[in-house]
Amino acid sequence: MKDSSKLLSQLAERIAYLIDVKGGLAWKDLGALLDDVQSLRRDIYELDEASIFAEIDKIRDRVSSLEREAAESLSPAEIVNIVRSSQRFTLSDILENVYDSFTELGGDGECNVDPAVVVARATISRRMKNKTYSHQVMVIGHEKGRGEEYRNGGCARPWGNAKALRYMKVAETEGIPIHFFIFTPGSFPIEDYPGAAQQIARNIYAMARLKTPMVSFISEGGSGGAEAIGLSDIRLMGSRGYYSVISPEGAAAIEGKIREGEKLPKELVEHCAAQLKLTAQDNLRLGTIDRIVEEPPLGARRDDYVFFRRLRYELIRATDEVVLKTKSFRAFRAYALNIRNAEKEGVPEDFDLVINWDLTEPEIERLLELRSKKYREMAKGFYGEEATSSILGLGKAKDLASQSYYEIRYGLLRSHQRNVMKVIEEVSSEGSVLLNKVTRPVRAAYEFVFPRPERASKGGRGGMQEHVSIFAEEWEAYVSPLANEDRTVSCPNASKYGCLDLWVPDLYGEFCGVCPTCGHHFPLEYRWYLEHLFDKGSVEEFNTNIVSINPLGFEGFQSRLEKDIKRTGRRSSMITFDAKIQNIKLVVAMLFGDFRNGTVGAAEGEKFVRACDRARITRRPFLSYIHTTGGIRIHEGTLGVIQMPKCTMAVREYIDSGGLYIVVYDNNSYAGPVASFLGCSPYQFAIRSTRIGFAGPRVIRETTGEDVPPDYHSSKNALKRGHIQGIWDRREFRKNLYEALMTMGGPNLYYK
Structure with missing residues (x-):
């Protein structure tokens, strides 16, 4: 009976997972199938063993058939449901099954600094010719499971992203690669210091020039929350993950102009999920990710050890690629060929090479160059550019000529000018009338070649002007169209500051759209x-x-x-x-x-x-x-x-x-x-x-x-x-x- 109880529990989990994927009990009468399992669990001690196992076999065949049918035609909305399922693997599962050992940093459990963001110093190993070689990495990612009640669904608060940034810099100092794992529907939208937007901006700015290899894996990527730890040298994505500018529900609310509190039509949500092109296959086609990590047809779950083995292989392979690209292209091509040959038989058990992940200074410069090129090329070709190839070619030639001209003028010559002027000023400061007479023509010659911008002043060119007016006569020709209405408007702060009603031609004319009483700025x-x-x-x-x-x-x-x-x-x-x-x-x-x-x-x-x-x-x-x-x-x-x-x-x-x-x-x-x-x-x-x-x-x-x-x-x-x-x-x-x-x-x- 113990085995039958376990089998029934497993069947209940599989049916619950199908309910998650299909978004309810209605599909293929999943509710009735789940009731049959629950009924067997209740009557397990009243039926003979043969009858119970016969029923279990019947239900198992039915569930397997439904799983195959569901996997054949997954919609984008259903892929989103897979990612959101409580049975989906999480960062904790990856740490335990992909890495050999790890030490969580920044606190543990309730004492953590934003438990939605987990940072760990980890060891990942590869095998080559019956020998094991270990690498040290920094793991940074979102955690939405293992204590869901306080992890906030993987939505990082500003201080969570600040914690991530702190350990990015630690990894840079120690010279170890970073593996990012993105499991977030988006950042927690609060402005409490350091502020959601500001901290994401700080993270992206730092990652742009972080001097260490970075690899990211996306399971659930929600807009700015994903980008806070998303900029990397290679971006992997689970085949049943999603990466989107906004949730399908958010897009549906905007597109359908749904008022707050109103129920979103399911059909509209599904339509928007399809329109957003959020699947792994869509993102690979658009060039916003580099490679897809294959999952089982209905997505990987917490006990999917075959998937974890593949993910380990892909993370090591991606890090190898990042490192090898900074060295020699010949070495990289040979490595890639070996990988392709090995993959013909599935995920390789062994690697043919052991790559040292340490980088020299020239290799770090190459790493940063490749990263810059990678992101500058993203989304090219997905906008209109109304110019012929000849015009574009002339434009590039002009840009190259301009770059050379300004480099010579403001780079080479300007530095010499500064040095000469510094000597002149130092000599002139001695107060020698004779030397002043000698240096004045030289100074005048340099100022003629390199004119300084004119500074407005109180009485001429001597000092900075106290107030540069925007009401000069030269601008009188333009009048805001808003000033053409002959009426008055009330300042929104009138009740608080006693602002008088404003005549529109004055408000949008000489007042520049500003209330003269309280300073409120009208658009x-x-x-x-x-x-x-x-x-x-x-x-x-x-x-x-x-x-x-x-x-x-x-x-x-x-x-x-x-x-x-x-x-x-x-x-x-x-x-x-x-x-x-x-x-x-x-x-x-x-x-x-x-x-x-x-x-x-x-x-x-x-x-x-x-x-x-x-x-x-x-x-x-x-x-x-x-x-x-x-x-x-x-x-x-x-x-x-x-x-x-x-x-x-x-x-x-x-x-x-x-x-x-x-x-x-x-x-x-x-x-x-x-x-x-x-x-x-x-x-x-x-x-x-x-x-x-x-x-x-x-x-x-x-x-x-x-x-x-x-x-x-x-x-x-x-x-x-x-x-x-x-x-x-x-x-x-x-x-x-x-x-x-x-x-x-x-x-x-x-x-x-």
Whole structure:
């Protein structure tokens, strides 16, 4: 009877798993089948053994048949259900079955620092010719099982991602590879210090140049939460995992415009799951992952030791590949050939080679180069580029010539200029009238060749101007369309501060959309900034040939895209241009709210990366002005998500080259861009009345079950939390930006 009881328990688990996969009891009458098992368990001591085993065999055959049928045609929504099943393997199972030994770091159990993120120092071994060779690795990942009640479903809090970053740096110091395991539906959306968005941005920024091999494995990858530990040299994914910009339920709520509290139609959720292209096969085709790790047809579970053996092999193989690519391509090709030959007979028991995972300094440089190239190439070809091959070729030639020119002018010659000027200044400081007469012509010659930007002053060229007005006569030609309505509006703070009603032509004219009593900033169109912030006639747009498309064929999105193009006259939500502030040249990337709410997709990411490169080559400061951003564009799936590490990689390289990167937020700025290439800037400012954060109030409420105060995302609170470094008044935007350009940044800028 003991064996029959065990068999019945196993059958009950298999049926429960099918119920999880199919999303309910209705499919093939699974509820009745489960009742039959429960009935046998109740009557186990009243029936003879032969009858019980006969019934067990009958039910087992039926369950096996249903499992085969279910596996034949899994929908994307059902794959999501597989990942969410309580029987799915977790990071704890991997640590126990893939690695030989491990020591958890950062605390244990209830004493852990955010138990949704687990870090362990582990040993993984390979066998070669009956000998065992061990490697030390750092394991960092999400844990959603083994104490589910306090692990928060694998949703990392900001301090959990901070813990991950701390041990990434430990691994870098010790020179050991990192294995990341992604099991999260998304990060916990709170702004408590260090803040969800800010910490994700810090993690991605650090991983871009982390000097150690990194391999990641994705089981459940939810947008920004996945990217916090997702940037790696090789990205593996379980064949029954999912990686998505948003959950199918979240996409359904947006697409169906479902009000909060209303039930989501199951058909709409399934439709959105299919549209998001979130499966492993979809992501491999899109190039957002490198390889698929095969699982059983209905997914691997906690006791699937064959899968764990395969995963161990794939992790060692991937780490070997990362290391070998930094050495010799010939060695890598030979290794890859050996692997392919061995795989013909399944997962090899032994390896033909033992690879030393230590890297020399030149190999580390090669590692970083390959990582940069990998992420810069992601999502290429999934945006429109309206140019012929000859024009593109001329553009590349021009870029190469520009790079050489600026390298010579501001690299080679500028360094010599500084040395000569330093000698001149040191000699001149002795006060010798004779030497001053000798050095003055030399100084004048250098200043003629390398002119310094003119600085505005109180009475001429002598000192910095106290206030650079944005109301100069040269801008009077542009009037905001909002100023054409002959009516009054009330300030939203009138009850608190006693603000008087404002006449619209004044409010959007001389008041710049700012209440003169309390300083509340009414939203202004993006063109107002183009006309008033920069020197007149200095704005020269580039990258206009890169346009947003519908790369996933998301149903209904093409028509919405075309409407936005027709309405705005623009073809993406990002504008990149050269401009001047008081004659200082800078490169600007602007996300504006009129086009798809300022969301970022493949086109916007590519434009941003090219603008970043332009600023780096020309040694100009780089400004990201965020008129509005609603996050990553869900209609582009993981092609949108991958812009987070891709753009951050470009920013990191620009900053490391000595550039000055400034971010200014306005209106509503949320989600993926803030949690990556915007949030990683050392200089972040917000226009007063800005709302800034990781997730909006509704998402926070639905995720945490808690309401947030009305001012939770205010610029004032963002400043208190350390998210931004200052709050700017719109009327002083130009003045503050000019002063920032003159006082911030290192000597690598062309005008320093």
